[in-house]
Amino acid sequence: MHSVWADNADDQEREPRAGQAPRGDGIRRRATIHDVAQLAGVSRQTVSRAVNDKGEIDPATKERVLEVARLLDYRPSRFARGLVRKGAVTAGLVLPDLMNPFFPEVAAGVLEAAEERGWQVVVWDSRTDENRELQALDKFSHQADAVVGYFKNPDDVLAQHLGGVPTVVLERGPHQTRFGAVGIDAAAGVAQGIAHLVRAGHRRIGMLDGDRIDAPGPRREAFLAAVRQHGLPVDGSWVVPSPEHSVAGGEAAMAQLLDARPELTAAFGFNDLIAVGAMRTARRRGLRVPDDLAVLGFDGLALGELVEPALTTLHIDKRRLGRLAVEQVARLSTGQDPLTGADGWVIPQLVVRASA
Amino acid sequence: MHSVWADNADDQEREPRAGQAPRGDGIRRRATIHDVAQLAGVSRQTVSRAVNDKGEIDPATKERVLEVARLLDYRPSRFARGLVRKGAVTAGLVLPDLMNPFFPEVAAGVLEAAEERGWQVVVWDSRTDENRELQALDKFSHQADAVVGYFKNPDDVLAQHLGGVPTVVLERGPHQTRFGAVGIDAAAGVAQGIAHLVRAGHRRIGMLDGDRIDAPGPRREAFLAAVRQHGLPVDGSWVVPSPEHSVAGGEAAMAQLLDARPELTAAFGFNDLIAVGAMRTARRRGLRVPDDLAVLGFDGLALGELVEPALTTLHIDKRRLGRLAVEQVARLSTGQDPLTGADGWVIPQLVVRASA
């Protein structure tokens, strides 16, 4: 049975060696404050004073102590330090895919906000793999004071692996999770986007989804709702899943959608990468974008401005998303009221460019 | 005077509060193993056994202890743990710009390699700011066991701020730094690229540099050497600096270069982002790429395949670069011989696409 609190296997001991010490005598433990004190002929406290630039020390002895410290390659143990001086906060950040430009930008927001609080953040790339998510949590559950990230695992599984650490899951509705939540108002965004397409005369709109076909997410549901609201035809055949959240995935999905629904006149991509892939497949098939086929993305990546034609998209303030996540988890861990409503929810903005 | 060892200002204490505890009684210190032991009527050791899933404990008491632990929201102190069980390694990673897709990919490599070693890595975005680099080092110098990153600061300044922590600087020649180094063989790459341009008949080649005009880097020097070797005209007017490593920077630089050298027939960008910017400016001015003006990039970003025309570039295995950096710093801290020569040096590969 897996204990919530237990270390996992790869947490084992590792042989510690002296850092860049004059090698030759093999393994050797790191110098401690005591070693320095002894060699310098002073007490631990004096070493501490020298090393920490405190007062109450003779400049001469200070210099001598520092010299010895350099000689022994002494570096204070962050563990011993952390034990006695509280307040060093470490947050864990779990991202599904560093290659998708969306997430580095979220990370930038997280880093910014963490820095303002004096936190440090350790990053883990889960590669959209449930097991790797749990590996991350097993680590973070006893290496971090707070966790922020994207997760595929359901709440209860997550909870089992992060014994009590304050956690914020991104892009999961606040009523869909027991953890702190920060996310995107997909419904509001998608409604804008579909309205724009309809306004341009489109009536046959498909979607290239990023979620599995049996597990519809907010974006697909918002899409279906919006399409339905405009009285357009809609059934399963209008939405095809992309095998992955990438350009290649979008290319494949678009091919499939075009085969299933040749009468298609506009396509909505789960994210910008998929949308770009869609454009490429469309053009490869001789369709002009946007004349023969309009394409709408979601995310607002910088990339969208660079492709041909430039991508119309629902822009998300990714940096703000990251900042909010940190804000939220900070509230969680201090017992404040969590952010709710408009304060904690990022609303996509329609950015009209050439593709739709 | 700034002491190498001293904490910096923003390292101050922060009021610790109970994490998501039933609030109401305000500030309250975290529960310790002793609190749990007391409330559960057992010894510390028994709590430790329960929490760590060790043997030698009655299932019933174990359950009772875990119950109490949950009640008190007990989480073991990573500092106390780290003090007694050695081997938890933390590496610091300093990146200049998360918005440039180049660096997340390097980071992915670093993360991969670090994970294989059981290390955790904390990330810091320096935003290409010398002062922020030093802030990072002030933190890492006593929060990390190893540091890897991109730096603008010269060696001696860096050394002052990272008292003795094993460090690898990326993309600084091994003879240009006293630290561990991992980088790109810019000369080999650029030579390929320029040869390609010359082969295509180009004789008027300019460069959009990413380094300051008074501080030429390896790429510019390699460019000048290659151009000279082919007997092409070359002086200061053929290379203009880009104000930043971005598409916008490239656009501006290209405008300047085109003004200075209208007879230009090919341009070499410091990186892909700048090269893409160059293409945009060129096309905005009515030049056809590559017919009127060929553009060559450097980095091999995925982005290059998506723009129109697709970017010819010198592709770098960024992930490998990150992996090598970790490998190198690991060697440093265990006293092994550092990687040298071909093993530790990434050679760019010319990828010919449409733009040149």
Place this chain on the structure above:
DNA sequence: GTGGAGGTCGTGAACGTTCACGTGAACGTT
């Protein structure tokens, strides 16, 4: 000479864990 002040330095305790032992009790075995 006495007292106080200020500067320099050392000593025990504390931080929260885990590790290496030690201690009983319960249960069999001979």
Place this chain on the structure above:
DNA sequence: AACGTTCACGTGAACGTTCACGACCTCCAC
């Protein structure tokens, strides 16, 4: 009845640092 085993649990020590306090020396004023 004596003894060994196993199980469940507790006790002191150790990890490496900082903090609060006290000791000592020197210098100067009275």
